[in-house]
Amino acid sequence: MAEIVTSIYSDRYADEYPSLYIEPWQRKHELNETNLRRILQALGPDQAWLDAACGPAWHLSRFPERPHRVGLDLSMAQLRRARRNAPDASFVRGDMASAPFAAQSFDLVTNFWAAYCYLGSWHRIEALLRNMVYWLRPGGALYMEVLLARDLESFNRSRFSSATGFRVEPLIEDYSEWIYSDSGGRHVMASPPLDLFVDFLAPQFERIEATHDGAFMVHLIASDRHPR
DSSP states (O other), X not given: OHHHHHHHSOHHHHHHHHHHHTGGGHHHHHHHHHHHHHHHHHHOTTOEEEEETOTTOHHHHTOTTOSEEEEEESOHHHHHHXXXXXXXXXXXEOOTTTOOOOTTOEEEEEEOTTGGGGGOSHHHHHHHHHHHHHHEEEEEEXXXXXXXXXXXXXXXXXXXXXXXXXXXXXXXTTSSEEEEEETTEEEXXXXXXXXXXXXXXXXXXXXXXXXXXXXXXXXXXXXXXXXX
């Protein structure tokens, strides 16, 4: 996985990334920021936040007043940009399915743009979910963007696909495994159904929200982590 991700997320692609996946998706990012502000306010001012697969740290950069922010990513090119965008945050290079953070290190763990799809198998995605819960303190929250098969199937008819020429190709008929082709190359991905996430998280949190944004993402928020 590491070699594939780092070969895609080169300096050239990292330079293009904001114009491809931040600037055209203003509504999605505004929703991210609104949700994050609500979650962070509920947690209080001194919480520790980990953004797994942080990319150029757009989300972390929106909250410079928060003192304990950590970004995790495999791409050195993205991490270089992340450090510029959020200079007061800390950054770690590593695999989100096996990063060695200690238990109860964070009050909020996030994973945006369905970055878990890069893990390539349901087994590794479940390992990420276990890690995200393990890293959370009691009372903590988890926020993920989940990509559904029905939205993958419709992507090639979207305005974004028409404007860019980027395409989704199923490897399995139900789109649980698929390829995304853009200017960075071919991204080989895996997408379990939403039930996998909800069924795993529901017993471990007081509340689960799953809200579709009307485009391509379900905003899954699990809050008030049960004590162990």
